[in-house]
Amino acid sequence: MDPxxxxxxxxxxxxxxxxxxxxxxxxxxxxxxxxxxxxxNVSEQAASVNPPHLGQNVDVTA
Structure with a gap:
């Protein structure tokens, strides 16, 4: 083969x-x-299903 x-x-x-x-x-x-x-889309759907008080009393300092 040629160059x-x-x-x-x-x-x-x-x-x-x-x-x-x-x-x-x-x-x-x-x-x-x-x-x-x-x-x-999934997070928007999940937010509408859960009650607004859910997760407000979670201890994150433990």
């Missing part, structure tokens, strides 16, 4: 690696965002 072909293959491989990394980061960001939104 020019090798340099071209390295450039293509690097481009594909960067593209793959960006796609993985995009998927991870979407997943994290959906998990955070789900956690917020």
């Amino acid at each position: 020019i072909s090798q340099a071209g293959l390295v450039d293509v491989a690097t481009t594909l690696q960067v593209y793959s990394l960006n796609k993985v980061r995009e998927v991870a960001a979407d997943t994290a965002l959906s998990l955070i939104e789900g956690a917020v």
Whole structure:
């Protein structure tokens, strides 16, 4: 294989690696965002179910 072909293959491989990394980061960001939104929704639902006095007399200094 001549040096020019090798340099071209390295450039293509690097481009594909960067593209793959960006796609993985995009998927991870979407997943994290959906998990955070789900956690917020669950905490809002839990707050409406529990009575307002719940947890007011918890000893946190023990």
